[in-house]
Amino acid sequence: MEIIKEYVQCWNASGLDPDEYICLQKQGNLVEIQEAATGKRRTVLNFCTNDVLGLVQEQAVKQAAIDAILKYGTSNSSCSVLSGRIDLHQQLEDEISAFKHLPHTQLFMNAWMAMQALMDAFCHLAIPVPGFQNTRETLILTDVLNHGCIVSAVVNAGTRSGKVFGHSPRVRVKAYRHCDVEDLARKLYRHAKPSDRIMVVSDAVFSMDGDIAPLPEMIDVLHNYEGSVLVMDEAHASGAIGATGRGIYEHFHILPSDAIERGVVPLIMTTFSKFAASAGAAISTHVAELKPLLNVSPTSIGTISLPPPMTAAALESIRQVRKFPRQVKQLQENTRYLRSRLAEQDFVITGETNVIPVILPTEINPKIFARQIMENYGIWVSPIWFIAKPRIRITVTALHTQEDMEHLIAGMVATRNLLYKQQLVHT
Numbered sequence: 001m002e003i004i005k006e007y008v009q010c011w012n013a014s015g016l017d018p019d020e021y022i023c024l025q026k027q028g029n030l031v032e033i034q035e036a037a038t039g040k041r042r043t044v045l046n047f048c049t050n051d052v053l054g055l056v057q058e059q060a061v062k063q064a065a066i067d068a069i070l071k072y073g074t075s076n077s078s079c080s081v082l083s084g085r086i087d088l089h090q091q092l093e094d095e096i097s098a099f100k101h102l103p104h105t106q107l108f109m110n111a112w113m114a115m116q117a118l119m120d121a122f123c124h125l126a127i128p129v130p131g132f133q134n135t136r137e138t139l140i141l142t143d144v145l146n147h148g149c150i151v152s153a154v155v156n157a158g159t160r161s162g163k164v165f166g167h168s169p170r171v172r173v174k175a176y177r178h179c180d181v182e183d184l185a186r187k188l189y190r191h192a193k194p195s196d197r198i199m200v201v202s203d204a205v206f207s208m209d210g211d212i213a214p215l216p217e218m219i220d221v222l223h224n225y226e227g228s229v230l231v232m233d234e235a236h237a238s239g240a241i242g243a244t245g246r247g248i249y250e251h252f253h254i255l256p257s258d259a260i261e262r263g264v265v266p267l268i269m270t271t272f273s274k275f276a277a278s279a280g281a282a283i284s285t286h287v288a289e290l291k292p293l294l295n296v297s298p299t300s301i302g303t304i305s306l307p308p309p310m311t312a313a314a315l316e317s318i319r320q321v322r323k324f325p326r327q328v329k330q331l332q333e334n335t336r337y338l339r340s341r342l343a344e345q346d347f348v349i350t351g352e353t354n355v356i357p358v359i360l361p362t363e364i365n366p367k368i369f370a371r372q373i374m375e376n377y378g379i380w381v382s383p384i385w386f387i388a389k390p391r392i393r394i395t396v397t398a399l400h401t402q403e404d405m406e407h408l409i410a411g412m413v414a415t416r417n418l419l420y421k422q423q424l425v426h427t
Helices: 002-013 058-070 088-101 111-125 148-155 161-166 180-190 215-222 257-263 290-295 306-324 327-343 366-377 401-427
Strands: 021-027 030-035 043-045 104-108 138-143 171-176 195-203 229-233 264-272 281-285 355-359 381-382 393-397
Touching: 021 088, 021 281, 043 381, 043 401, 088 104, 088 264, 088 306, 104 111, 104 290, 111 138, 111 148, 111 229, 111 264, 111 290, 138 180, 138 264, 171 180, 180 215, 195 215, 215 229, 215 281, 257 264, 257 401, 281 290, 290 381, 327 401, 366 381, 366 393, 366 401
Parallel strands: 138 171, 138 195, 195 229, 229 264
Antiparallel strands: 021 030, 030 043, 104 281, 264 281, 355 393, 381 393
């Protein structure tokens, strides 16, 4: 443990440790927090939540979770393949399938487990079956800026438990430039062999850059590789893009069936921690045979199923989105308004979604920026300083008012001016 102690001491001395805040209570966009280091309490305007549609505090969603606890208890206490499956799971899977236009859906505890389960199921086909042998290698192509759950899963795709037990052929992983369809096509041409099973995996909306994957062009490329699989991680797309919040396919005015007709197999991962006021994830497909493999993957069979209150909250949230898409429209209006106002004030922003990265000059420390805007203006934003270019990550929600957004703009401008002035004094 000595090396860990030395590492963390060096980490702290380098200023890489994050500021920690404990949430005490929430009321609309206002959150009472406590600084973990000092115990200081304050109420702040929250611009760093992923509760994009404001459903975490929706009465119907809270009541659904309460009712589920009263009926089933707090946990299912088993994995779904043994004795942990409840009727709410089937209802949630059916709701997601209808929402995403893909008929077969499997639930998971979180996105990391869902993505690893997919790699195990697709690459290694779960467990050995007498009389069956797979001799085809797998080629996976991944966007260089994909979320950590994808990176972790594809990096381990050739070494996980499925391979240990299944002795399946090797898995090759290649990265392509961010949202660069020409580079994707080049990598496929260069590395794909005629017998390969091909999978391309991408965020639909990128969590640190706020931009959208070029889905139609990706389908155009994969159309040349019959039976190739296209995985879209819709964590930040569900509820946020598309006219009714259905995600990237709706955003581009197409359906998964359009990909299927062109010989491409669409898979969609939906997560519940952003738009669906809960936790957990799901993978949807039109291939019925994939679901049982996902169900017996190590990440499914090795843990409990999604607890009743989380399942019920996600289920009611999706029903709310489907019945009342006005919150989606409000989110998109707020996104356009805040992005335009930041641009008017000469902030450098990227992307086009409600995830709004504000790129800072290298001499401005995002942690200091975030502390200053919280201390002086009572605004809570996310500083990013060690996993990407220095930036302030703002997430606008459907609950934010124009007054809220103007208060943020004023705080951003004043904080920038203050830190620029301090920088000039030091230089």
